[in-house]
Amino acid sequence: MNDTTVARLDAAVKRYGPLTALDGVDLAVRRGELLALLGPNGAGKSTSISLLLGLIRPDTGRAELFGLDPQRIEARRRIGVMLQSANLPPTLRVGELLRLTMSYYPNPRGCDETAALAGIADLLLRPYGRLSGGQQRRVQFALALCGRPELLFLDEPTVGMDIDARQKLWTAMRALVAEGCAVVLTTHYLEEAEALAQRVVVLGRGCVLSAGSVDDLRKRVALTRIRCVSELDTEAVAGWPNVASATREDGHLRIATAQAEAVVRRLLDADPALGELEVQRAGLAEAFTELTRDAVEAADTDQREAA
Structure with missing residues (x-):
């Protein structure tokens, strides 16, 4: 493990009975x-x-945390974790929870600094169970x-x-990365990954x-x-060469194409009154959908066969 790598999976395989959850992932x-997964x-x-x-071991391959076994306490003290759910004592006040958690670490942030960074300064005296x-x-x-x-x-x-x-959470994540902290983020909000991530890894059916x-x-x-304002017939435009789709939404004609330059030229020729022309490359959402389409379809097929 080099100086810049803080965690890694090396040819990791994990199976649950007949299901292969990870299949040789690096x-x-x-x-x-900030790495978005x-x-x-x-x-x-x-x-x-x-x-x-x-929390689990690979069947084959290796997992490392700071060059160590991830179960080593020396490695675990250098990480922070926020999972999808947390079972915390509902009667403890937020400040009490924070001070208790800080006591587990050798060099914690101050309570006020942590509260300000996470945006919870106004919650410190509230019982955790009474929060939204x-x-x-x-x-x-x-x-x-x-x-x-x-x-x-x-x-x-x-x-x-x-x-x-x-x-506010996005701002805090950026501040942590600026300090040199590595962040592994999983999210279903693709705009979140697009706004924050230096690197994105897309998984499908246990593979990268x-x-x-x-x-x-x-x-x-x-x-x-x-995207443009035009009175051209939508169905006619959809039939043009190089046009993947054409729809009308909010008074705008929206076109998807792999040959934007040729389509824009034809639009300008066909409609001299065309206005509000915008041309944008595909966003992360389109890329994600394209990359994972086969994996999603295969998973759906597996479910139907299992049923």
């Missing part, structure tokens, strides 16, 4: 980056994180970062949060389908989106 997490349900995201946390679901998620985030982790695992961290709370920057993933999708 994964490296680097210091000072994406994939449809059953892709292997939770299994990958469980291996890196030492979104407020509880913010407290769980504070508990994950209070130990000053070098590596932070965030599993669907913003589920249940309103837009303002989600934006793609790994790289958001731009690298976008390049895997040939389609470009064209």
